Amino acid sequence: MTAASRQSEVAAPHRGSRNLGYVLVATAATGWGTWPLILKHAVMPAALSAAIMMVVQTVFSLPVMLKDRVPARARPSHWLGIAWLGVADALNVFLFFAAYQRTSVAIAVLTHYLTPVFVALAAPVVLGERSHARTFGAVATSFFGLVLLLQPWNAALSSSDLVGAALGAGSAVFYASNVLVNKRLAHVFSASELMFFHGLVAIPLLWAMVPAGAFAAVSASSIAVVVAGALGPGALGGLTFVWGLRRIAATHASVLTLLEPFVAVVMAALFLGQGLGEAQILGGILILIGAVAVITAGRQQRAEIE
Template sequence: MQYFFMVAVGATLWGFWPLFLRPAGLTGVQNALLAMLTMALPTPFLLRREALKDRRATAALVIMGAADGINVALYFAAVNRGPVAVAVLTHYLAPLMVALVAPWVASERRSTRALVGAPFTSLGLALLVWKPGADFSGWTALLGSASAVLYTVSVFCAKEAARAWSPLGVTSVHSAVAVVTLLLLFGPSALPPVQPSALWVVAGAVLCSLTGNILFNAGLRRIPAASTGALTYMEPLTATLVGWVFLHEALGAMGLLGGALVLAMGLWVATEPRNSDSPLPSISGTS
């Protein structure tokens, strides 16, 4: 039971990111750079010659870092733009995408539930985003969905990189690659201003990312795969509640129905019986 608790707490901590991003007042790219830089700090102590010799795993780690850096920047931009529920639930299209493309990318069994659930998930997102008489949150949904695509890429790369790199090595080293990627793509605009509010993002990275990932990965190997997939959905549930309670973001009846439909479809797909080596999403990029 303690391992279930550790995974649930780890995923829940990821959902508290909005509380740290909004007060900082930084752009999505600046937030992403600070978060990734914090997670990358242990990198010099994790570089191993044996792991580097596995060129395929190392290449996957580099691709993962590049994709995840942009993924986090897009997701944080979506959270900043709001509503939080739209940002996090569109980002959580990633588990569905993983299940849909796994047969082609990882030669795994086709997910019947993912195929059946795809149109219902789309309907749920439409109900969540569409608010008559209110500002259209389509840009938030677009940013969140784009981050989900890139996160899907990072999931499969992480699976390959894990053949030679430890879980902490994958987390920290790919974060270092993400920092370099963001600096190359965005240049000086990626650098956050030197101001106390930036410490909010660093604190968020320590609590939501490092602590959340350590708890999640510590319990991950001791519980069933289906339970892991289901418990991962503690993040969007927590983030949606944070937006409602602390940021005073109203969902409305249709939004609640749409969010519930997205969560229900995600849980249904995540709990489908799979092979033990199926790639299960862990939102370590947002976390």
């Protein structure tokens, strides 16, 4: 057993805290599922929407951070982690929004949600978390459900689709990095501190990618929509996710985030008139089965520790 795993087990939160962690992560993922509806009403370059979102999140987190500090003293390596988190999150959001603009929502979301696979593979090495066959089974079940739910084969693939898929997969790599780095820094920085400090790095990087004159060309209503999204699923969702991540394993959190595309498709069916076929309904059920399997795997792991 590695030192990291021993430390994780010693510091493991009690059962009620873990259950709260599952609820918080699931709540954040549910809120993120509304982003397709938000972006549909805010036409602008991907870098601009990502930059606006990051500015709002960072400003929102400042007053929260002043009352939500962790007494631990951060070492230089921890601040390097914050810097990397800022770079990775900026690229995660930018690439994901860019994927939406290049290809279908199905292909963009499907490739973006390779994240749980990357986290499940990397967490035992990066975080020293125990590997469980049930967790990998949950990843496979949920991802297969995601394929059925989104059905990327319904659209003829073009060169733009391939570029969009590459952008989505790239965002998945950085999203997975965010989950792992957040977990490593959770004992040194609070959720609001993580959001604020990494935003100071991400904001200038994203604004540097905004095309000249893009902000002036965008309507005030589109900006208002992105700001509203940045406050809701952006800032509140981000804080909720990190609060939950502090209480549960990174692999479990990453699989629970598969609720995001499930919610997105249901929202589209209810509010955009995009009906669900039998295969999509089955896919949604499989995603939920995978999420339940993650939770039960967490209980099995706790029983082994206790």
